[in-house]
Amino acid sequence: MRIGVITFPGSLDDGDVVRAVRRCEAEAVPLWHGDAELHGVDAVVVPGGFSYGDYLRCGAIARFAPVMGPVLEAAAGGMPVLGICNGFQILCEAGLLPGALTRNAGLHYVCRDQWLRVENTRTAWSTRYEPGAEILVPIKHGEGNYQADKETIAALEAENRIVFRYIEENPNGSRADIAGICSANGRVLGLMPHPEHAIDPLTGPSDDGLGMFYSALDSLVKVTNE
Template identity: 65%
Template sequence: MRVGVVTFPGSLDDGDARRAVRLAGAEPVALWHADADLHGVDAVVLPGGFSYGDYLRCGAIARFAPVMIEVVAGAERGMPVLGICNGFQVLCESHLLPGALVRNDHQKFVCKDQRLRVENASTAWTSQFAAGDEIVVPLKNGEGGFVADTETLDRLEGEGRVVFRYLDGNPNGSLRDIAGITNERGNVVGLMPHPEHAVEELFGPGLDGLGLFTSVLSAGLEALR
């Protein structure tokens, strides 16, 4: 399985994401923001960082990158897409996911190991978990507060589309402690914490993040059967 990782000007976790893909057993493919096609990849990761310097709003310029035209089209066809941190912001700006990410309620950048609860284990990126599992992955953001109107929040909750929830306190003011969500189909997932920083022993808090990348590999192999 080939998993593309997009690099925007200002991306800083793209190398980590490619390593996570490789450690999961898939083939990482580097995609550039100006690429007009996805070079035959089976899934896409939008990594963390500060795409285009986070000018205007985080992710607001990246949504217009040529590669995003193909990412959006692929997602609408059912291709798995994962947005991590800045990638989550890009997914919301691209309207592949609802809501928005705003400045942390305490107005400070946060960097810590964060405990999460897996709420939905049926997406393309969480099938290797069980609902209720608790994992620890790094969190680092200044504009990580997930917000949406009450109707949207109720719909996400009612349809089981909250994928991850913060435990041990809310680190950034995200409404209802939401750390990650999915689309209706379950192929697009966005989360603020960084699973790609928890895929190797001694390089992070453990291996809890690897499950997202092995999940999409499992989903891809299943689709080929």
């Protein structure tokens, strides 16, 4: 399976995502922000960093990058898309996910290992986890405070689209302790924590992040077999 990893000016974690994809024995395909096509990939990861310097708003400029046109089309067709940290912000700006990521409560940058609870194991990126599983994944962001109106939060709750929640402590003030949400069809996932930094206990706090990448591969194999 071929998983595309986008690089924007200011991306920091694209290389780490490439390593995570290869760790799962999939092919990582570099995608440049100026590309007008996805080069035949089966899934896409929008990585973390500070795309275009986070000018205007985080992800507001990256949303208009040439590569995002085919990403939007592919997502509409059911391709799995994962947005991590800045990637989550970009997916919200692009309208693939509802809500917005704002400045952390207290206005401080937060960098630490964070416990999450898996709330939905039926998305393209979460089937490898057990319902209610608690996983340890790093966070590092200054604008990870997920906000949406009451109606949107209620809809996310009712439709089981909150995939990950912060537990023990909410690090940024996100409504409903939201760490990650998915699209209505479960194919698009955005989260602030960094699963690509949790693929080996030797270099991270755990290997809990691998479950997201293996889940995507499982979903692609299932579609291929069907």
